[in-house]
Amino acid sequence: MYRILVKQEMAPEVKLFEIEAPQIAKKAQAGQFVILRIDEQGERIPLTIADYSREKGTVTIIFQEVGASTRKLGMLEERDCLLDFAGPLGKPTHVDKKGVVVCIGGGIGIAPVYPIARAMKEAGNQVISIIGARSKGILIYEKEMAAVSDKLYITTDDGSKGQQGFVTDPLKALIQSGIDIKEVIAIGPVVMMRSVAEVTRPYGIYTVVSLNPIMIDGTGMCGGCRVSVANENKFACVDGPEFDAHQVDFAGLMIRQQMYKDKEQGGCQCHSH
């Protein structure tokens, strides 16, 4: 059993859990994910790791209540336990000193971008971050992102915080200003990641996205998370979750995420971001 030590409401329907899982905390790296199950009847829910503490032996997850399973997860309280918690899964982010790195998080995707931005900063990069949400009330991790970024841009769809617009707006401005961007990392809704890829593609700026297709086991066994990358099928759970954004078939990914839409009343569509 894996105990919830801390629960925080980050925004309406967005919750943070700090889970006691010393072995996973010991091995976790930025970019990896976990799979959890609430109870005996539960689905296996993949969630990207938002933070970890090797000292405390904890792993932090942030999730949005988007279906029956994540709503049920959100009803758990501190001291409650998860039945299953496995990880760390997937390959970690490739972190080294590159120069200027732009870290982009959209909505709940800001959570998994945070440990990546921190690791990039610690590796000696100049980290420029762009975070965005629909509006001010649901923008998470602003302080945390500010602390690990040399410069932080905020966008909201409605202009209630930062500049009105999308995360791609400051990105375009940065590119046009002539800064030598070595890498862009973007995590968020698929449409956002696709837009970022389209912005950087003409400039040939290496861009990485973290994908969240439907999966069961997370160890390469089911093939449900297959996604076409450079016209070749890859399993997001073991080959990813991060891929070269310019090679990803986003249209195919979006279709596959609709597979169980009609079953959401009973089960859920679980998205890590």
Place this chain on the structure above:
Amino acid sequence: MSFALGKTKMPEQSPAVRNKNFSEVALGYSDDDAILEARRCLQCKTAPCRKGCPVEVDIPAFINQIKQGDIESSNLIIKSTNALPAVCGRVCPQEEQCEKYCVLAKKGEAVGIGRLERFVADYARAHGEVLNAVEFAADAQRVAAIGSGPASLTVAGELAKRGYKVTVFEALHLPGGVLMYGIPEFRLPKDIVQAEIANLRKLGVEIVVNSVIGQTFTVDELLDEEGFHAVFIGTGAGLPHFMGMEGENLNGVYSANEFLTRCNLMKAYQFPEYKTPIHVGNHVAVIGGGNVAMDAARTALRLGAQKVYIVYRRSEEEMPARREEVHHAKEEGVGLRLLTSPVSITGNTKGWVTGLKTLCMKLGEPDSSGRRRPVEIPGAEAELAVDTVIIAIGQGPNPLLQATTPGLAVDKRGNIAAETGKTSRTGVFAGGDIVTGAATVILAMGAGKKAATAIDAYLKQSKTAQACSG
């Protein structure tokens, strides 16, 4: 004394009833059935049946005890060489193993050895089998078994009986490997698998779930930091093969692994009480001719598909599935589309499957497997209107452990090279599908048995070496 030429029949659910439920198809022998069948055994002194058993169960001896009505003793005889008899009695291909060599098979049907093994195991479980925990020595050596399928469970049982402390690591949330995620409930009830595993726990085997070796721990960490003296790798053939044809990423296309895992491990057939959904559709094509294809087809029927087809490029004769499985599938209403080779999957504008394009084949000369090779009939194209396609053309080795264990030699297919259980790394052993490629439960158990012997020898030797140098 005369003997019946045929096996004593085992009652089973009728096809029209069972193709709508997930309860077990075969219902097992009654006490009387079992004794009747046991009496057919000639008790041959040479026991040819034993040479067909990868774990060398003393078949005449256990059958003799049934004849005497002493089922407890019969169970002890089986258990001394087979840790999972309730599983083997159900899913072993006995017709190609023990029963193939039965003298009775020359004139009629072999003794129903599998059915009797199942009877004994079920009887023992129902009557509260007593198992004595192994008393471990204070300095008992520790062995990690990676994966919790038939190979690892056999290693665990064998080594525990020899006084080693074994920890089995499973990546998923329940132990059993393919017995849990792959083989359907109607062929192998999951509570029976868990009961067999509970028996191993009673022996003193520790089972740790949610541990993905290669990620949560590496093999080297198990040996260097976690205090294990040897490691056994029994991770099976878990990586699904796709065909690389157009349309494979459409919604409604599954690997058999995914389809079966959703249904078996995650209990999607009880959705929405269990939260994992599954899409079955009205018309289903299952590509492949093995046992996994039969399992997927029969599962699809039970989930409510109106029509299910097995699409196979050779003829029924060449199908790798057990005859019994093909027979059961046909009885239940699965249609066979033989000499039919899939070409591509068609879809609609929303990205869902609408059909499977195929080519008609004829049989040519035998290929390297000895089976007649299917050859295209030019221009003989067809399209099967389906809304679900399940690809069951085989599984390969999961590369995770090989990639995270330096110096572990693999063959060209990515399987771990391990003759007689030993790998290229000292103290690291392997067996089952991860070495041979996808095979059967009992062959994995046989490999587990051999590996246990190799591990025992290795640990004894290293203990002696340590004592000498220390």
